[in-house]
Amino acid sequence: MLKKVLQRFFSLVGVTTVMVIDSEGRVIEEVGSDAMGSGKGQLAAVVSFLMAESGVMAIHLGQKSLSMVFVEFYDRCIISVPLKEDYFLVFLTRPDANVGKIQYELKKNQAQLLSLL
């Protein structure tokens, strides 16, 4: 069922991989066309670390939580969104992906996504 929701995100233009990871860097579920092999786990570990550090920054800025972390590289973008405690939804996209559209779909599907975790 979780995979079905991720498929919806994956169908958006520019999205190459969508995955749900936990704070320990484990991949819970993923849908994607990126051939990463073992790199998937490494990516999850790095992103979970990034989210932990970003959480510390949010606390220093007087906030309990993060809304989103968006990292734009020259060839790719990574969007990571905290779902509930210890779970993150991670998008790998091409630079031309419509971030606004992703955020809109996320808002639409967030309740269902949370109910599946």
Added chain:
Amino acid sequence: MMELLPEGSPIGRLQASFQWVLAHTSRFRGLMTVTMGEGEGFILIDRGKPIGCFFQRGENILRGKAAYTYFMGLPLVDLSLRRYNAEELGIAIRVLKPPEGGATLPAREVVVESGGKEVVPVVLPDAPRGSVIVPEGAEYHKEERRETPGEEPKGPAGQELPVYPGMETEKPLERQEEGSKGPSGIIEPVYPEEEPWKPPEQKGPEYPDEEIQRPLEEEEPVSHDGEKMAPGEGEPVYPVLDMPAPEESAYPEGELPGYPDGLDNETLGHLLMGRILRLPGVQAVSIFGRGRSLLSVGNADIGSLVLIAEDILEAAKGISTVINTGPLLHLTLQIPTGNLIITPYFNEYLCIFTGPKVNLGQVRKILKEIPARSETRRNGT
């Protein structure tokens, strides 16, 4: 106190400030101990959140918020970390916890130099994280703590203990209200209030009043030889150049002009920061690198976030080692009250703190004009 706590699994020793360690141990559960001369103390941490603090030097004891504030004021100390599992953490909490009823404390009463008594503070396992709770009667003992009101605690040799801003040894510890806690329950350290930054007054060159008030007189044009010329005579004639229309860029696509002579990086930084700061919703802009803030303007002090920002950047760069991403262009942290944007700026980084209603497109448009970023885009380095 410390000998009663579980041994745990020693992780190692390091020299750092408590602030730095707490900022980097978001998943740590255990004990952080410190030894300074004759003094020793600890912070009990549950998943990065301090839940109990203690420091003792001779017969002087700081606990709870006072100890926490004291620790946070220390610049660099030798720390050792011991990891606790859930069971060991439970034991540690029980050591600090009073028996049922709380009023009949078997915990030792510490006689301080002034002859007063002080009760060991406790941390309840079901209390909100970060809450330091004093058992019933603590206030009563606290009142007896000093013979002379206002007397500062002394060290064993009679020397005065350092006093840091916010250190409250004379006040009884109180249950922390929700409002006084940090967002995640951390006891908020108290910093001295700083005056808001004001730009220095800039004065232009001074002229004698007569020079300014004297109206400019129209002078008749004269030639090099001193002879009078007719109006328009002798003016240079410029050839008409075939210039592109103003709305078209004078530079090929993807290329930007070089700097005018005399414009260095710092001046450029000030200009850029000023331009960004004028955008609606932008609250502060800073340029940082190598662990320190280099330039900073705006209403918020984001210079203190440099170390964490660099850690975030390191984590972001770690993504490049796993998948082929190309160079980092920018990183945006969205929080409910705004955004924090970090982007490479020559050999440093530019950090922009905005409110929630900022137009990110406008910010990104300016960022794309930074020459260093354009070079990066072109070279893919």
